[in-house]
Amino acid sequence: MGKKTIVPIGPYHPLLEEPEFFKLYCDGETVVDMEWETGYNHRGIEKICESKTFEQVFFVVERICGICSTSHPFAYANAVESIGGVQIPVRAKLIRSIVGELERIHSHLLWVGLAGHFLGYNTVFMWAWKYREPVLDMFEIITGNRNNYAMFTIGGVRRDIDETKATELLKVLDDVKKKTDLLVGAVMDDPVIHARLKGVGTLTAKDIHDFGAVGPTARASGVDIDVRRDDPYAAYDMVNWKVITTPEGDVFAKAKVRLLEMYESISIIKQCLTLLQKETPGDIKAKVKEIPEGIGIGHAEAPRGEVFHFVKSDGGNSPVRHKIRAPSYNCITTFRRSCIGGTISDAAIATAAVDPCYCCTERMVQVYDYHSGKHMMNAAELIKFSQQKTEELRKKL
Amino acid sequence: MNIEQYIIDIKDKFPDITNVEVINTKRLMVYIPQSLLPKITDYWFNELQYRYVIVTAMDSKDGYELIYHYSDDSSGWIMSLNVLLPHDTPEVESMTSIVYGIEWIEREIMDILGIKFLNHPKPERFLLPESWPEGDYPYRRKIRKEDR
Amino acid sequence: MGIKDLSFKKSLWVFHLSAGSCNNCDIEILDLLTPRYDVERFGMKLVGSIRHADVLLVTGIITKKTKARVLEVYEQAPKPIIVIAIGACPCTGGIFASGYNFAGPLDKVIPVDAYIPGCPPKPEAMLAGVMKLLAPPPPEQANANK
Ligand code: SF4
Numbered sequence: 001m002g003k004k005t006i007v008p009i010g011p012y013h014p015l016l017e018e019p020e021f022f023k024l025y026c027d028g029e030t031v032v033d034m035e036w037e038t039g040y041n042h043r044g045i046e047k048i049c050e051s052k053t054f055e056q057v058f059f060v061v062e063r064i065c066g067i068c069s070t071s072h073p074f075a076y077a078n079a080v081e082s083i084g085g086v087q088i089p090v091r092a093k094l095i096r097s098i099v100g101e102l103e104r105i106h107s108h109l110l111w112v113g114l115a116g117h118f119l120g121y122n123t124v125f126m127w128a129w130k131y132r133e134p135v136l137d138m139f140e141i142i143t144g145n146r147n148n149y150a151m152f153t154i155g156g157v158r159r160d161i162d163e164t165k166a167t168e169l170l171k172v173l174d175d176v177k178k179k180t181d182l183l184v185g186a187v188m189d190d191p192v193i194h195a196r197l198k199g200v201g202t203l204t205a206k207d208i209h210d211f212g213a214v215g216p217t218a219r220a221s222g223v224d225i226d227v228r229r230d231d232p233y234a235a236y237d238m239v240n241w242k243v244i245t246t247p248e249g250d251v252f253a254k255a256k257v258r259l260l261e262m263y264e265s266i267s268i269i270k271q272c273l274t275l276l277q278k279e280t281p282g283d284i285k286a287k288v289k290e291i292p293e294g295i296g297i298g299h300a301e302a303p304r305g306e307v308f309h310f311v312k313s314d315g316g317n318s319p320v321r322h323k324i325r326a327p328s329y330n331c332i333t334t335f336r337r338s339c340i341g342g343t344i345s346d347a348a349i350a351t352a353a354v355d356p357c358y359c360c361t362e363r364m365v366q367v368y369d370y371h372s373g374k375h376m377m378n379a380a381e382l383i384k385f386s387q388q389k390t391e392e393l394r395k396k397l
Numbered sequence: 398m399n400i401e402q403y404i405i406d407i408k409d410k411f412p413d414i415t416n417v418e419v420i421n422t423k424r425l426m427v428y429i430p431q432s433l434l435p436k437i438t439d440y441w442f443n444e445l446q447y448r449y450v451i452v453t454a455m456d457s458k459d460g461y462e463l464i465y466h467y468s469d470d471s472s473g474w475i476m477s478l479n480v481l482l483p484h485d486t487p488e489v490e491s492m493t494s495i496v497y498g499i500e501w502i503e504r505e506i507m508d509i510l511g512i513k514f515l516n517h518p519k520p521e522r523f524l525l526p527e528s529w530p531e532g533d534y535p536y537r538r539k540i541r542k543e544d545r
Numbered sequence: 546m547g548i549k550d551l552s553f554k555k556s557l558w559v560f561h562l563s564a565g566s567c568n569n570c571d572i573e574i575l576d577l578l579t580p581r582y583d584v585e586r587f588g589m590k591l592v593g594s595i596r597h598a599d600v601l602l603v604t605g606i607i608t609k610k611t612k613a614r615v616l617e618v619y620e621q622a623p624k625p626i627i628v629i630a631i632g633a634c635p636c637t638g639g640i641f642a643s644g645y646n647f648a649g650p651l652d653k654v655i656p657v658d659a660y661i662p663g664c665p666p667k668p669e670a671m672l673a674g675v676m677k678l679l680a681p682p683p684p685e686q687a688n689a690n691k
Binding site: 042044046047082083209210211212213214225230231232294295296297299306308310312321323325329330333 | 420421422423424426446448449450451453454455464466468470471472473475477496497498500501502524525535536
């Protein structure tokens, strides 16, 4: 093998918002190995949770990751409620599902925007984020905040969705649906995007099993898993929807799964709203006296895959051990298979395809010359590299 | 899935299993001695194709508990393997040769609890800062001795 | 007007540094670039390197591992530079203040010019904060300063 070059991606660059640090080992244009340096974002949340009461933990877990600020409370609620055997009212179940699916829509829109930017389609970035705003407004109306919703509590939810909010929500959904059509058209019919994404960063079903990857990453490789269907929680067994899978495993497939999932989310919310009208208003919380001794394991399907919470209680006020596994923890390791053998210009989009969330995983990326250890390229340049490739392709077609 | 039958079968297959317990709806905990870990991991992960989820490590009264979580997605059950390591010799075989993705969490447990994973391909610091003192593990219970 | 005021009068270039955040503050900053808020109309722009920046935005708690990096970034910054702490995390530590990996609020590490609290602060609040920092002081105050 010839001279190897190390390409550091990160640690701080403008568009992957979090600190992250990958080292790509390159031989010419080809990536031959990959390494991570981690811990920049490690905040010791699991330990902090042990010093809070069961109710307070909700506000901590919601701040693990800003985008999944429903999914973590969801999984935690599932865990704690299973220890106490708490039955939550139907209305609360429906509201939980509605908030969860709204979050999926906003997260997928965010991803489409960022992926567009990586490819040099800044228009897609601006569009997708513009269409995301009405969803955030809806969050503000329903929960009182654009992010970090503070919606969940043990035994139910903290705020009701009344008739006015429901009508408003329906209007926004119709709007989002139209915009999704537009984005789907823009992505699916563009020859440049096809040329750029097909066959890039492919993961086989075996890779997925080896790393335990979850969510859209797994579903795009034909692995048919979704916690919402396999181990139904909240209202997901009361409505009709389907799990989107596709067998190809490349970046294009991941984009397709995410875009089509948005339609499912819209349909789930609509069905939930219809069911909500039949329930008595105001019945949103079960009375919970105490959490007995025991072990609770809860999981929930976040936009990026399965969130897993393990809670052990000794009958006191706060958990004695709280283990949290975010989906990115298992998905990021797959970069090892998806990037190696590809070119550097594809590395940016192959890593972005997983929609990595470093805050969840507590991690950081960088490119050095293997021999001199000299800094060769930073992430901004890497993205530029990727954008140039799209530009060249566009000219050719 | 018929869980009673499953428990009988797995006890037959691995007579060394100490205890099997259904801890909650759709949650199974299997208590095993350390020596059984590679065999049962191989059976679950490769033969039954269970999905690897994560490992929870805990400092409890009688030792360090390692809980390996796997998920059977066809039925929605979460299967956990519970291994108890003594406080004075916290050592266990690394499972990286069977489950490829387990590398990160084993390094993390090394950091936070000081458990040694034998034959781990890269036993380096993972989460804690460089300046963190050696031999100080944030998740170990400091007052344990008085407790006992 | 000194050279310092002059250099901050128009068209601020912003560098964004996430120390150990939960992502929300960072996303809200990016949100400022997108059509609804569009900070570029004030001439503001996110830049990829601290060496080009007039303003340093810090989000998230300062963890023990990032502390050295934050200092390094601050040293590389061309002076004078405005440092803004965005969100409850860099201001005080917020909900993570009791964590074992917390290295203290941002103003214990580098000098801070403005604090924008909130978890996360709304994009409007961030805009208002920056504008207040840049606006000339009201006349009474200006007189008092004389
Ligand atoms: S201030 Fe709040 S929203 Fe911002 S990074 Fe900290 S926890 Fe997240």
